[in-house]
Amino acid sequence: MEKLKVVLVGCGDRACVYAEEGVHKLEQMEIVAAVDPDEVRLQYVREHFGVAEAMCFRDQNQLLARGKIADCVINGTMDKLHLQTAVPFLEQGYDMLLEKPLVNNKKDLLLLYDTAKAHGCKLMTCHVLRYTPFYRKIKELILGGEIGEIVNICTDERVGAFHSSVSYIRGKWKSEKESGSSLLLAKCCHDIDLLCWLNAAAPPAQVFSYGGRDFFIPEKAPNGAGTRCLVDCPEDVRKQCIYDVQSMYLDNCLLPWYPWQCTGKDYHDVTMEEKIESLKTYNPHGVCAYKAGGDIADHQNVAIHFKNGSTAVHSLTLGCMKAGRSIFISGTRGEIEGKVEDGFFCLRKYDRKTSTYTEQRFDFKDRKGETGGHFGGDRGLVADFCGIMLGSKPSVSYTSIENSITGHLLVYAADESMKSDSPVDL
Ligand SMILES: NC(=O)c1ccc[n+]([C@@H]2O[C@H](COP(=O)([O-])OP(=O)(O)OC[C@H]3O[C@@H](n4cnc5c(N)ncnc54)[C@H](O)[C@@H]3O)[C@@H](O)[C@H]2O)c1
Incomplete structure (x- = not known):
């Protein structure tokens, strides 16, 4: 079978993850070159994807x-x-598969769009949620007219305490100045995209x-708290x-590739002594969560009014005990309710x-990530990208840049609204 020749830019x-899906699971990609200033990452792609040393660039x-x-x-x-x-x-x-968020402002978004158009390139965004069987089935039911016209959608994302800490409180997205993204853009541009795609x-x-x-914030730190836990x-x-x-980090550590990245070693190779020493000294994850110097929001609600009168609300909260994403869609002829982590949703x-309701349950097998x-x-996105590149028709989830502009603009406008404390027209 013909394989796509792919260059990895940023091998983190x-x-x-996408290369693993494309090369080893779908067997439709061959990684021919890689760019990353970090030698550890280049070594990883040489070992896992067989990229020649001469084709690895800093x-x-x-x-x-x-x-x-x-x-x-x-x-x-x-x-x-x-x-x-x-x-x-x-x-x-x-052609390019580009991670979300594409960019953090309208001017750069249009530059990206214009450049792709001018050079005839297919540019796809990694809005992976559209490709989960869960949301995809919801989209198909809406397209099939099962719930009539959409009246209102309520979604929320509850970010678990560990994930919040490792990414948004102490981690690399904690500061908009440093990462370039607000909390909403980094965490929920997916969800805002889903609202536009579904409605x-x-x-x-x-x-x-x-x-x-x-x-x-420092004022909310426990009484007597220090500045570094272990110090x-x-x-x-x-x-x-x-x-x-x-x-959080020594006994459990749910997403180990994040907190030990700063050691400069592959996380599998970091010893307990090195972890402790890093947390005591230079590791940003060793700092008190309340004094870590982040500047992004820690909770945000977004209310959207669509041109046809329908509405949507999305709620995003850090530091939750039970993490997850839920959705409730109210239509003129029915409703859909579910939580992606539960592995099912109901159509009523x-x-x-x-004069009450009937309920049909849609179950999805994968509750533990067996399908990627x-x-x-992740796999659905890579499969669609490979298919499109090899000449197939795009799927219903297709996340071309054209399809992703509205969601990004809406996130920028929501952040502007939060900062200005007033509604923003699109
Ligand atoms: N789609 C999703 O659900 C999802 C989930 C998590 C993260 N993301 C997004 O994916 C992107 C990458 O996140 P990550 O966690 O994999 O980051 P990462 O830090 O693991 O990887 C980034 C890589 O880029 C390399 N790099 C730095 N400067 C470079 C340059 N000038 N040229 C080439 N490479 C360079 C780094 O050395 C690093 O290896 C981010 O934009 C993030 O927001 C998306």
Whole structure:
């Protein structure tokens, strides 16, 4: 079978997840070159994807100097680098799978769009949730008219305490200045995209958002808390604190690739002594969660008014005990309700016999990620990308840049609304 020749730009966690799906699971990709300033990551792609040493580059210009050597790029650089690492490859005619959020402002979004159009490139966003069987089935039911016209959608994302800490309180997305993304853009541009995709009958007209950083602040630290858990925080305070590093990072550590990245080693190879030493000294995850210096919101609500009168609300909260995403869609002829982590949703319709309702349950097998990350969304995205590149028709979930612009603009407007404390028209 013909395989896509792919260049990885930014060989971190996400790019390697997609490469793993494309190369080893779907067997439709061959990684022919890689760019990353970090030698540890380049070694990883050499070992896992067989990239030749001579085709591993520390700087994208070294690769760009060779002209177009592959069909496409998977760009998994951090948020702030997306524009500068995407545009030069698009200008050489590379099609691209680019991580979300595409960019953090309207001007750069249009530049990205114009560049892709001018050079005839397919540019797809990694909105993986659209590709989960769960949300995809919901989309198909809506398209099939099962619930009539959408009246209102309520979604929420509850970010668990560990995930909040490792990414948004102490981690690499804790500061909009550093990462380039607000909390809503980094965490829920997926969810806002879903709202626009599911409620595609009309574009959004106005958004209002409130929230902010009110809880992970120094004033809310436990009484007597220090500045680094393992250095100057008293034992009795630590025992009461959810964010004490002993339980969170040393005893458990649910997403180990994040907190040990700063050691410069593959996380599998970091010893307990090195972990403890890093948390005591330079590791940002060793700092008190309330004093970690983040500047993004820790909770945010978004209310959207669409042009046809329908509405949507999305609620995002850090530090939750039971993490998850839920959805409730109210239509003129029925409703849909579920939580992706539960592995099922229900479609309810009016029951003339009882004047209550009938309920049909849709179950999804994958509750533990057996079909790849994001409940099968990662694999679905890569499969669609490969299919489109090899000439197939795009799926209903297709996340071309055209399809992703509205969601991004809505996130920018919601953040503007939260900061200005007033509604913003789109
Ligand atoms: N789709 C999703 O659900 C999802 C989930 C998590 C993260 N993300 C997004 O994926 C992107 C990557 O996140 P990650 O956690 O994989 O990050 P990461 O830090 O693991 O990977 C980024 C890689 O880029 C490399 N890099 C830095 N500068 C570079 C440059 N100039 N050129 C090329 N490479 C460079 C880094 O060395 C690193 O290996 C981010 O934009 C993030 O927001 C998306």
